[in-house]
Amino acid sequence: MDTKAMFNISYGLFVLTANQDGKDNGCIVNTVTQVTSDPLQVTIAVNKLNYTHDMIAATGHFTASILSEKADFEIFKRFGFQSGRNTDKFAGFDAVQRTANGTLAVTQGTNSYISADVTQKIDVGTHTIFLAKVVDVESLSDIPSATYTYYQQHIKPKPQPKAPQGKTIWRCKICGYEYEGEELPADFICPLCKHPASDFEKVTA
Ligand SMILES: Cc1cc2nc3c(=O)[nH]c(=O)nc-3n(C[C@H](O)[C@H](O)[C@H](O)COP(=O)(O)O)c2cc1C
Structure with missing residues (x-):
């Protein structure tokens, strides 16, 4: 799927x-x-x-x-x-x-x-x-x-393409909230827009 x-x-x-x-x-x-x-x-x-x-x-x-x-x-x-x-x-x-x-x-x-x-x-x-x-x-x-x-294309500000040096972040594709850490917990819920872990993308340095 x-x-x-x-x-x-x-x-x-x-x-x-x-x-x-x-x-x-x-x-x-x-x-x-x-x-x-x-x-x-x-x-x-x-x-x-x-x-x-x-x-x-x-x-x-x-x-x-x-x-x-x-x-x-x-x-x-x-x-x-x-x-x-x-x-x-x-x-x-x-x-x-x-x-x-x-x-x-x-x-x-x-x-x-x-x-x-x-x-x-x-x-x-x-x-x-x-x-x-x-x-x-x-x-x-x-x-x-x-x-x-x-x-997504015209109103939401464009995020920085990379994470700060040496860090991994997970960014919410809906609102841009950033979680810092190697792994994002599977049951994580965005504290800002309440969307689930599946709506996050991994961003590395
Ligand atoms: C682009 C965008 C789309 C959203 N779509 C929904 C939605 O369809 N259903 C929903 O329940 N929340 C949706 N949200 C999340 C709520 O707007 C958000 O959790 C809000 O802070 C709730 O506020 P409240 O607790 O005052 O009701 C969306 C947020 C954004 C930024």
Whole structure:
């Protein structure tokens, strides 16, 4: 099995937001899919370690703001490389609009948003798949959506090609986090973006 082929699935990128007890939070996901048009339904797959996961599981409401090619790396760092359990990701960030179900749409670096209410949850191990009915959807700009490939090639900063002299590092291909050591534990999970050891590449001096 050549699991590298899985990287050839094309994805969009989204800021997935929720609101619980008056607190707003959000994370980056690549797993928003329209499943039917009548009724208009979407699925999202969210890692159970994410705070946003717990908020959506508890409230049943979310908004997925579709990131465009004008999204800068800062937005990925803000929403994708830290957890709302320890920080207020919306502090000092006012490019937002509250939508019909009470969650926030991100209006900077995005071209549309989809707000939806959860109708079913499927436990798939590390992630929960939420099936949801769309309750609000708006276009914000005509700028093309950022695909995962576009993010890798144009938005994510280019890493240094080599490790420091005499060192071996393992670099997360998703967010760039670096683990120093000869071997990466098989059950290692990226502390920033929560992707598994299989998404790391070995970099030598
Ligand atoms: C490019 C990119 C794609 C990501 N895709 C997903 C995804 O599809 N599902 C997911 O659960 N987390 C995904 N993440 C990881 C979350 O955004 C990240 O763990 C975030 O810090 C969780 O924040 P929270 O704990 O505040 O919810 C992705 C991160 C990045 C940078």
